[in-house]
Amino acid sequence: MKELLIVGGGPAGISAALYAVRGGAPVTVVAKGGGALAKAELIQNYYGFANGIAAKDLYAAGLKQAENLGAKILHTEIFGIEFAEEGFRAKTAAGTLNAGAVVLACGTARNVPPIRNIGTFEGAGVSYCAICDAFFYRGKKVAVVGGGAYARSEYAELKNVVDDVTVLTDGGAALDGLPCNTKKIASFEGGDRLEEVVFTDGTRENFDGVFIACGSAGAFELAKKIGLESANGKLVVDERRATNVPGIFAAGDCIPGLQQIAKAVCDGMIAGTEALKYLKAQK
Ligand SMILES: Cc1cc2nc3c(=O)[nH]c(=O)nc-3n(C[C@H](O)[C@H](O)[C@H](O)COP(=O)(O)OP(=O)(O)OC[C@H]3O[C@@H](n4cnc5c(N)ncnc54)[C@H](O)[C@@H]3O)c2cc1C
Structure with missing residues (x-):
């Protein structure tokens, strides 16, 4: 059977792992x-x-439980x-990791930094x-906003296509080897589209676009990359916790419903079971 990749080691991801691994699937859980x-x-x-x-003990116990049953963490x-x-x-x-199916259980985090007007220019330069x-x-001038490994990865993606790319670390340390501006950002300004970034020291710089890559890629960012449907910041799934892309399932806080452990565990159970069925059918 092909590998099941589970993104997330919280209640939803671990619950999916328990059901899939006990059903005979090779399972890898990736958690940051x-x-x-x-x-x-x-x-x-x-x-x-x-x-x-203690919440941190519950998290650690979940990872251990999945590992003891044979999941790779x-x-x-x-x-x-x-x-x-x-x-x-x-x-x-x-x-890189290869998989026959994926369960996205990466929680709710969508890393939107508190920069004035960021929402105003989403889809219009942000x-x-x-x-x-x-x-x-x-042929335009863009920036990546962020200061970690995810920002570095987005920078590399952009550089394949765009020549003029700067990293704005928003007050964080510069990233080794990349052109960085470490000033703290106050706001994004423009008309119908984003035109400039204003820093807290009062200086400004023109950009045609900014790519937000703070923290790490959450469900929303991963979903966009592969064409998953989302609405109101949540992934759209059916009752099988299946997304619109065959082979990709989602569970927990990244899909609609109560943001509670019991609900995430239930979602994970369904997503893990359905992913297992999907992999078995592919053999
Ligand atoms: C302060 C607070 C208190 C809470 N108290 C309660 C409570 O008392 N009772 C209750 O039932 N619920 C409580 N909750 C809610 C509960 O914690 C969540 O509903 C539950 O943890 C959701 O589980 P999940 O697996 O969907 O997501 P999460 O638990 O958020 O797990 C997400 C996992 O995905 C990983 N991940 C995300 N992105 C990536 C990536 N790009 N690459 C690799 N890994 C990634 C994360 O590292 C993490 O392992 C509380 C939440 C908060 C914030």
């Missing part, structure tokens, strides 16, 4: 950290813990997913996906 549980403290409303459980970040001969290929900070939109900026 604790997700929502890293921000929570004591969990008192999840079944089975008489005195509650990779502590790294996924930058993008693309179609490939074997199904899908994911780009990670530690190389983009969240280099691979989707770089083409529109050939």
Whole structure:
């Protein structure tokens, strides 16, 4: 059977992994950290813990449980997913991974920095996906906003198509080897489209477009890269937790519904079971 790739090691991703691995699928879970549980403290409303459980302990126990049952756990970040001969290929900070099916369980984070007017220019100069939109900026001047590995990866995508690319780290440290401006950003300004970036020291610079790549790629960014439908910042799925792309399922906070552990675990169970069926049917 081909590999099931699960993006996310929180309740939804781990639940998907448990059902798929026990059903006989080779499973790789990729997680770059604790997700929502890293921000929570004591969990008192999840079944089975008489005195509650520390959120970070629940996260660690989930990873261990999946690993003990045979899932491979990779502590790294996924930058993008693309179609490939074997199904899908994911780009990670530690190389590429091939999979026959994917469960996106990467939580809710859409990394929108608090820059004035960012929402005003979304789709009019502010983009969240280099691979989707770089083409529109050939011969123009663009910036990547961000300061980590994801920003570096978006920079590389843009450089395939656009000559003039600068990284705006928004007050963060410069990225080695890349042209960077480390000033803190105050606002985006323009008319119908973004025209300039204004920094907190009062200086301004003209850009035709900016690509937001703060933190890491969340569900929304990964989804855009492969043409998944989303609405109101959530991935669109059917009752099988299947997205509009055959072989890609989604679960937990990245799809609509209550943002709670019990609901994420239920989504993960369904997505993991359906992904397993999908892989079995492909053999
Ligand atoms: C402060 C706070 C308190 C909460 N308290 C409660 C509570 O008391 N009870 C309750 O039921 N719920 C609570 N919640 C909500 C609960 O934590 C979430 O609903 C649940 O964790 C969602 O699970 P998930 O697996 O969908 O996403 P998450 O738990 O957010 O997991 C997402 C996973 O995806 C990974 N990931 C994301 N992007 C990438 C990428 N590009 N590459 C690799 N990995 C990636 C993350 O590292 C993480 O492992 C709380 C949330 C917060 C923020």
